[in-house]
Amino acid sequence: MTEILLLLIATVLVNNFVLVQFLGLCPFMGVSNKLETAIGMSMATTFVLTLASVSSYLVNQYILQPLDLMSLRTLSFILVIAVVVQFTEMVVHKTSPTLYRLLGIFLPLITSNCAVLGVALLNVNEQHNFIESIVYGFGAAVGFSLVLILFSALRERIAAADVPLPFKGAAIGMITAGLMSLAFMGFAGLVSFS
Amino acid sequence: MSFFIASSPHHHLRRSTADLMRLVLIAMIPGVLAQWYFFGWGVILQLILAIGVALAAEAVCLLARNREPSSGLRDYTAVVTAALLAVSIPPLAPWWVIVIGTLFSIVIVKHLFGGVGHNIFNPAMAGYVLLLVSFPVQMTSWLPPATIAQELPGFWDSVRVLLFGFTGDGYSLEQIRRVDTGAMLDAVVMATPLDHIKTELAQGYTLSEAKSAIIFQGAAGTGWQWVNLAYLAGGLYLLKQRVITWHIPGALLGSLGLLALIGAVFAPDSLPNVDIHLLSGATMLAAFFIATDPVSAATSTRGKLVYAALIGLLIYVIRTWGGYPDAVAFAVLLANLCVPVIDQYTRPTVYGHHEERR
Amino acid sequence: MSSEYQTLTKNGLWENNPALVQLLGLCPLLAVTGTVTNALGLGIATMLVLIGSNVTVSLVRNFVPKEIRIPVFVIVIATFVTLVELLMNAFTYGLYMALGIFIPLIVTNCAIIGRAEAYASKNPWPQAAFDGFMMGLGFACVLVVLGAMRELLGQGTLFDGAEMLLGEWARDLRIQLVQFDYPLLLAILPPGAFLGMGFLIAGKNWLDGRRLQKAQQSPVVKAQRARVTTVN
Amino acid sequence: MSWIIGIIALSVLALVAGLILGFAAIRFRVEGDPIVEQIDQILPQTQCGQCGYPGCRPYAQAIADGDELNKCPPGGQATIDRLADLLGREAKPLDAAHGAEDVKKVAVIREDECIGCTKCIQACPVDAIMGATRQMHTVIADECTGCDLCVEPCPVDCIDMLPLPSKPERWTWNLEQIPVQNITDAATAQQSQGGER
Amino acid sequence: MLKTMQKNGLILGGFAVLATTLIIIAQLLTADRIEAQQRQELMRTLNTLIPPALHDNDLYSDCILLNRPEVLGLAEQPVYRARINGAPSAVAIRTTAPDGYSGQIHLLVALTPQGVVKGVRVLQHRETPGLGDKIEVERNPWILGFDNQRMRSENDARWAVRRDGGMFDQFTGATITPRAVVNAVARTTWFAQNEMDALFQAPSNCLGDPEQWFEEQS
Amino acid sequence: MSAVQKYSGNDADIRLWSFPGGIHPPERKAPANQAPIQRLALADEFIIPLRQHIGALSEVQVAVGDHVLKGDLLSAPGIEHGLPVHAPTSGEIIEIGEFPLNHPSGLSGPGIRLRSDHLDSWGERKPLADYQQHNHLEVLEHLQHMGIAGLGGAGFPTARKVASAQGIDCLIINGAECEPYIAADDRLMREHADEIVRGSLILQWLTHAKSILIAIEDNKPEAIAAMRNALAQANENTLATQASELALKVVVIPTKYPSGGERQLTQILTGKQVPANGLPADIGILMHNTGTAWAVCRAIDHGEPLLERVVTLTGEAIRRPCTAWVPLGTPVQHLLEQVDFQPEAQQRVIIGGPMMGFTLPHLQVPVIKTTNCVLAPTRKELPPAGPEMPCIRCGACADVCPASLLPQQLYWLANANDYDGLKAHHLADCIECGACAYVCPSEIPLVQYYRQAKAEMREQAIEHHKAEIARQRFEARQARLEREKQERLERHAQAAKAREEALAARKQQPQASDDGAPRTPAKPDANTDPVASAVARAKARKAEREAARAESKESPAESATEAAPPEDPKKAAVAAAIARAKARKAAKQKDEDS
């Protein structure tokens, strides 16, 4: 149990996917202009990331490994992810139109969020078991959501600030992300995992 | 006859930003004096260097941004930033350390975000973290307090160490940092109390073993506790002058103290007690001078409490389990990150909106 | 025709640069730019994939129904990425190890699928190939510049480890420009990547702004106004 | 051998994916484009055609189809910002080619010069001009959008576009615009500038 | 509806077949080269510690996997055995220091059959550049300090960093990394000194999947 | 306030609450409040703006040249919120037009100029002496005809306010006068306490309130004493005349700005908050200024319309500060002349107090119903704000905001023109009290930002509304044009068809004659009937012409001009005008080209 908790803390804070591992940066920069959209994206990503982590684990465990087809990993993972995303979109669309309105536009973006593929690949690299895969996927998503939401609130504030012209927009966003990443270095060594 | 047009109110409480900043600087005096007493001239030199660089950087930035430089310089915010950075770094760190740190604080953390009032991160602490991460060696080279130091460099020796790395007699910083342990032949290089405890505990020693070291001739580390008490005094002055309210220092010290107490009750052998947490490192400086930075802190009363309690929590967590001995700067930056979200969710209930909230 | 290629060049390298303007493919951009060598390696890999996928997508664009376009593109891209990965594994082993997970992650580099969607699926293959090349080049350029900045500040060198990419002879390419006693570690740490990228974007904005200022001195061409009502 | 199985396995995976997507494509076809409506709501409805489209709605449609947001001078920067916000695009400054932002104006016919030709009536997109053939015409100020489309057709040039008169009820607290003012030193000038912003 | 589904499925399936085939062909074509590369890479490190003169066997395949995580940090660490004419001449053990400043440090420790350290190399680490990375031989000769050392007892006091009273330097401002390395090498050395015979007698069992070996590194 | 008690002369049993924030600026009520209310010399000319209240404009009832007596109606009691204005003194109407308003904008508005004959002779007065004999509606109508508007702030028509207030529990008479300098209510309470009480009782009778609370800040001991006295007396009388369980109390509240604000005072006295977007009446409260109560008393008991009010004239640039009875319409210029106004460079003349008042660009503006103070401070006394510095988010403003807003957040949002954000942060609940700007260390004119943002938001709402109408009109027009086009096309089609058939008929005819068929048609078919077809042809032609005209790019006027005989002078003028215009256009074109 503690192991799992530590893994979670490690993925959320210490090895934060966005700020430390550099995964999922495009949506991090792209949909962080408003707190509201950031929350929508976070929810969508959390769901997809966890599901993708699990299903890619299954594909890896039951198809690729027995058949020794490691070179097909990327291909099959991305295919699985695309299906998961589409499937999520369908389910959301069917069950909750309001949620769909909130998340709809983000779901297609998630396919090309490298955090999703990254989780799948890292799961294999780190030889996580089933439970660990779930936790890792979920932790990655929570870490992503956490920084995305904080970042978007910061950006809302920066939008009103008197930023020098060339730095307005993406540039100051990057610099803010840099300072966030600097702050997150404070978590280094909190849990020693590798 | 025509008349002057102005918008109401036509009356103002005459206490400007510059006044506030001056009061902060005044309140820092006891702490700086204590640091000077225990760690020598280095701190004064760092202050001079930092303030000079900060003012120059501020002026250049304002000019580059087509602003009137004099008004920006007269508000003393750059001086406060520089001063807080200067007192946070080891007194005899090489000159370029403070220069890089101050430049980073003023140019990147403050002016790229729009200058005074617009910065979302605490400039001084961001500068400190940059230095800590980039130059860990220099940034952890603290001197032993005067009471146990083999020798404390004088004024000119301090200048030389700062500029060239060696005293007039050719001692390096590394050599100055040795502590006279009396019994042992081989003197040990000085570590700060928190650093010492951290390494010792990591080695598997108990807390009392760690605290038997010479540096703990006092509750929370020789020298360090007095410096902290001096900053506490300055902080109380700020409170009395109503520059700050009790909320931030109260919540910060409260949450840190409470966690330390819980830790000390459950694991007295491996977790430092309340006194160590509150009186060593930069705790008091943080509580009264750094976390209270109005620009980067939460604004509403409830927000301030949450913000400061979060800093306390982070300080405790990072000090106890993290990779860094003192965590003030990281904790403050991490809490800065959360400020907009905190502000968003701790808005006071506006007059007439009580029903809506429920 | 040539003007089409010209716009493609301009777009890829500057106006619509995938990294600086579209902010796509940021992850590899920030993650592997610790040294110029890594940056160059990934830049080339990305460019190869871009060209390959653009050409393929352009060739098959007429057979693929709309609704499965994206999955097909993804398969195409994934195939090329895997091919590149295998090739790098076989021929530039050291670099392959250094870039690690970021090679397979080229798949999700939104710049690639973006180009497939926006350009290759609407244009014949020669243009698509050229577009892929230019976009890839623009991306690689940013990678290399950022890599150079970070390597220089953080290590004082350039082309450290070039032998991993180019073979043993390239060991001599390594240039020690400055010898820092204490390099600015920040530059090679994650925050440095973000800050460096921020400054690159700001630099581009600044140049654009200056150009715009110059351009503004030239008179504005009035646009045609539409008549809402029919009168003469 | 294993790679044959691999090919089969992956193909099956892809086949399933294809089936699902095919199903999705039919089951959830995107209906109508409500975004045009929303864009139209934001446009100022001056119906002046400066954007290059005959009226606001056509421009709304064009924006939805990907045209630039910065072509509507009457809306000005505020409209551009709101459009950018709605569409998640970048807000650019107003395209000077389409004109500059101006104060709100209203058409006024110099009635003694009007020859009653009714050309302005035909030109007005919102029917804000009253009058009949060979009679003096007037503009209903409240209905006039200030599009100035009526100005050009007038054969005798008797239509003026005048800035809306300011009324105390609709005053926007612009202290700067108060006519009589006595500013003698720089500090006060700066102060009132602050007030003006 | 069914028809579109079928069509889409078939097209996607077709692409998948093509893609898979292509990849598998490429894999088959590059497989040898990749293996050779991996082998070469490993041999390069192995050879700096155990020069070709010291062995005439195929180091790469004369290998066992050891399952002693309490000593070697991880399960299934390979041990390569060098022999001249079948007689033990050296052994290279992969070991992992779990307690580096930022995670594990993977090491290769070579010893003579007598248990004297022939050399230590860092295979992979994530220590801070400029601080902890001085354990790399390319940056600092520190790691050469293990050469020709031998442990006298399990708790040989010399096998520690100077700060802890041992014989190995620490780096200024970075004690944790060298301490972790020293401890790992010491554990490994002591283990090897005591189990040397067994190490050489065990039958080779790690061939066939060198890729996995490297996978673990990352 | 449900605990209803008889007035006992002891106010200790009232529990007071507090409101968040608030400030304590120096009060400086002296010296203006030292002397009794004075009467100053009558001005020569009066300017009476038609709108001195919130609500619709009323119609002018007099003409230039009319001689009016004091109290005569000048404009009609309008509909809706409209209030009449009355002649403040006797004299002659010399102008009806646009005059500078007593308004921060310095704009002009409709008004009446009256030249005083210095006789100040009253016209007819119609008191409603025994008001309790009338029904409420009559009394309210009387108040409206007397032009009574709230004297405390917004100038809301009192009759309307009373009429719209249902289920009132407690009537609060606001004598807080929390703003520095102002002493009008203070003096009024000291000198006319009985009339205020009487007015309050009338208002109470109108609203059926169960209690009357007269709230006075503790820095006005004399006013408190005077009001207590008056209450004690009134209590005797009321017990006889009105419901006996009426609670009548003077409540002394702590001095803190802005305790006089309607919402704040409500919170102080009841602990309850007026709901946002609501009125005090929603929680059973009606609040009126002491001056309003006084005016009600004068109107009912003496039949005097609202003609004059107490104005505080103070500030160090005024040598003889005082409070004075000022007829409405008196130019501020005249007032200041009476009290020895010595302007310095960059003098500010403030209408209202230092916290909420606005500056005048010139002194040609009249005193109106809501003018409680003319403040002319020296620069030393109230130094103008220094240069605006960036907000440092110190939170001082939030600490003093009586509405618990986050002023700095509002400021940031206003700066960024984020109107949605402003709405979410409840800008509308800002009472513009200025406490935030008072404490701001960066001297940011926060209130000014809020006012501009509020105005901008209002403007946007209006614009949006107008845009909506424009869109509807545009669409209606498009639809109409489309319909007309359709009709035209149809007519074309019909005409064409008719022509075709006629043609066919014509073709048929010779055939028929060749056949030697009888000349008369077998069937009376209109289509084949030559006469009918001719008619149809004509109709079609006409329709075509009409359609052509409707569609025509040539307007009849233009074709007329072109065809006009040169001797027609009007036509010639038109032609000349067109020629002129064309020349002008050509010249302009040339200008643009070059």
Ligand SMILES: Cc1cc2nc3c(=O)[nH]c(=O)nc-3n(C[C@H](O)[C@H](O)[C@H](O)COP(=O)(O)O)c2cc1C
């Ligand atoms: C950003 C940063 C990175 C560090 N990296 C390492 C490292 O890689 N290895 C190490 O041993 N210590 C590292 N340290 C230093 C440790 O925090 C710790 O202070 C030090 O190891 C204690 O050793 P000392 O007794 O020599 O000061 C780092 C410190 C910082 C601030």
Ligand SMILES: Cc1cc2nc3c(=O)[nH]c(=O)nc-3n(C[C@H](O)[C@H](O)[C@H](O)COP(=O)(O)O)c2cc1C
């Ligand atoms: C636009 C507006 C509409 C109002 N409508 C009513 C109303 O319908 N009924 C009412 O009793 N008071 C109404 N009031 C009066 C307010 O309740 C309040 O008494 C008045 O604004 C004076 O407030 P102040 O002087 O604090 O600004 C209205 C006020 C304003 C400004």
Ligand SMILES: Cc1cc2nc3c(=O)[nH]c(=O)nc-3n(C[C@H](O)[C@H](O)[C@H](O)COP(=O)(O)O)c2cc1C
């Ligand atoms: C900040 C502020 C302060 C006020 N101070 C007073 C005051 O001191 N006395 C007063 O009668 N009205 C004051 N008012 C106006 C009251 O809110 C309220 O409008 C008035 O008492 C209603 O009475 P009326 O309708 O008779 O004018 C103030 C309003 C505001 C917004």
Ligand SMILES: Cc1cc2nc3c(=O)[nH]c(=O)nc-3n(C[C@H](O)[C@H](O)[C@H](O)CO)c2cc1C
């Ligand atoms: C109570 C108080 C505390 C402050 N603390 C800091 C601080 O920790 N760091 C800093 O850079 N500036 C500090 N300042 C100064 C000022 O707020 C700072 O320069 C702004 O962040 C610059 O925008 C402080 C000012 C006050 C009044």
Ligand code: SF4
């Ligand atoms: S330019 Fe004129 S017609 Fe076009 S959108 Fe704007 S207001 Fe409407």
Ligand code: SF4
């Ligand atoms: S009157 Fe003229 S300016 Fe006004 S809406 Fe009609 S055409 Fe436009």
Ligand code: SF4
């Ligand atoms: S008082 Fe002024 S400086 Fe302080 S937070 Fe408010 S607006 Fe900002």
Ligand code: SF4
């Ligand atoms: S003016 Fe508005 S924001 Fe400022 S203190 Fe008063 S109510 Fe609050």
Ligand code: FES
């Ligand atoms: S490259 Fe990582 S999300 Fe785009």
